[in-house]
Amino acid sequence: GEAVKPFTPEKAKEIVMSLQQPAIFCNMVFDWPVLHWNAKYLSEALDGKTIQFRMGIKKKDTAPQFETKCSYVEATLEEFLAWSGGQPTCFSGPFSFYDSSKYWAYADYKYIARLFEDKREKFKDIIWSDFGFSGRNGKESTLWIGSAGANTPCHLDSYGCNLVLQIQGRKRWHLFPPGDTTFLYPTRIPYEESSIFSKVNVVNPDLKLFPMFRKAHAHVITLNPGQVLFVPRHWWHYVESVDPITVSINSWIELDADHRARVEEAITRTLVCAIKSAENPSHVAAWLNPTEVEATSHETNLQYLNKATSAYLDYQKATVSEDRDPSTRDIEKGASSSKRRKMQVNTKPEDCKSLTHEAGLTVVKAQKLQKIPFGVHLLPVLPQPQEASMVGAGAVESDFRDLLSENEGRHFGKLRCTGKQSVMNSDYETLADQTESDSTANSSQMAISTNDLLDCLVNPEVISLVAGLLLEREEV
Known part of the structure; x- marks a missing residue:
């Protein structure tokens, strides 16, 4: 018989508006045409249109790779696929200066309304109205395409809440509750209006420089194709592509708040x-x-x-x-x-x-939270053990194996500062030169940038x- 979605639009919206923790919706998008939007399909649909890729280095560093530290490439998806697949044709293209074994590429924050401004019919391939947000589709959505290792530094979004659909490949999410803000050493450098970045590389933290990060409560989950992740307001998140090619879309839900x-x-x-x-x-x-x-x-x-x-x-x-x-x-x-x-x-x-x-x-109210229908169709993203939270990318994730056993293999077709700033500006250096000679040896360590x-x-x-x-x- 015809597949039935586990939640009505009204119930899905009630869940989104009530949840105070991240959760994964399963079996809610099996009939969305956007599930066919893999990288190859998008390459053909964009028909040679160039987009910007952010290039990062595949290295294990204790400092986050903020966007100000990355380089950028204008290229087509066809060129991206050739480069990520190691095909010889890529050597003469925009990616020719980047070894795919040493670099990752990320086409992030690509507004679908702009990408397909001449093919507006594709907006209808995305049906956020199934989650109770009437009229919301691809026009209010953002596209993300990356290679293995491509990541977004840990940050929180100043506005709204977030729904994310994974289409191709897998992405690993490290999430932290709003109450962990102090432990994540928030910074506004680099500055972006809507994002508060963490100074900590949450997958390889420098615990000597950021000791309070030990107290953070990491929620780690790998998002699979066909699943929709709900990220509540003000939850910190670091996101990294696991597979060679990943494609996902999201929509930020604006709120009266x-x-x-x-x-x-x-x-x-x-x-x-x-x-x-x-x-x-x-x-x-x-x-x-x-x-x-x-x-x-x-x-x-x-x-x-x-x-x-x-x-x-x-x-x-x-x-x-x-x-x-x-x-x-x-x-x-x-x-x-x-x-x-x-x-x-x-x-x-x-x-x-x-x-x-x-x-x-x-x-x-507490009794309303108790009514959240967690189960095989709504998976809670749980905090991992405190000792595992320091392990980084290899950390133990929320174990959903029992919940997913009856869903596995079914219904995919249906169903940003680098550490503490120590560089002094010229004004301070001038002031330091004027300091009395009997200053203590530790005075230089107290310099404030x-x-x-x-x-x-x-x-x-x-x-x-x-x-x-x-x-x-x-x-x-």
Whole structure:
């Protein structure tokens, strides 16, 4: 008989809006045409269109490979497949300077709306409405294509929650709860509006430099083709391609709760741009993530902050006037897929949606959590043993073998700073030269760099306090 999906759209959305931990949906996408979007299919569909690949080195280092440390190549998927497969034809192409045994390539954050702007019918191959998000499809989705070892440094997304479908190959996810933020040594360098990076290479941590990482609660899972991973708001994640070729798509679900985080991100942008630009105006590439177009001016950043603040206050007024139940306040709204979408200075207030650090979305009653239907169709991503969390890439993963036994083989067709900053700027070096000769030998070890200062100034907890004070002032 016809296969039936384990959850209705309404139930799937209820699960997504209630879960406070990552989970994997199984047997929910067996009829989605996008399951045919392997790399070979996409190469033919894009018909020679070039896309940008991020190139990283396959090495075991204790420092994360941030995007500012990578090189970039413009190439077709056909050239990528030839290179990753070791075919001789690739030696004359864009990848000719990169040995595939020493480098990985990643076409990440490719917005499907742009890739297929001339083939809009392909948007319908992705059916997020099955998860209760009506009208959401490929237009609000992002494509990821990588070779073995391709990875995204550990970070948390400032906005929304995330649904990820694995199409080809496998990816290993290392996830950490929001409560582990201190243990992950958050930094805003490299700066990107929507991402807070960790200084720790979570698969090969330097525990002498980052000792608190021992306290982090790693949740490790390998995502297989046909499975959909739900990543709750503010969960840290490091993602790495396991197989020679991987293809996945995702969609960030924007939330009403996003309003306050937009204010927090505007404050962060203002501080980072002002301080880093003042330090070295001509060296922007060293701290600005390649995903950011430019280091915006102080005037522009203040306009951005005012827009975000106005949008938040308008939202608060609307919420009060509607007398909405707090437990339903954070129902998903909007349909923007781009986690990295920036709010221009002429953005309308109603377009400014951001994530709040207040409780909201994930605060549900205990009895409601008990109703989450975990089983063969919904797999919880559990924390691994504390001693295993330090093992890195070879760590023991959540063991779903029993739950997956009856599903195995069925229904695939159906069914970013490198360690602590120690480089001193010229101002400090001048000051150091003027220090009295009787300074202690340890004084040089106490030097504070601009990035050290920023790590404190724009720490998520500090920014949350600043945003609270600012909004309280504006509400008067």
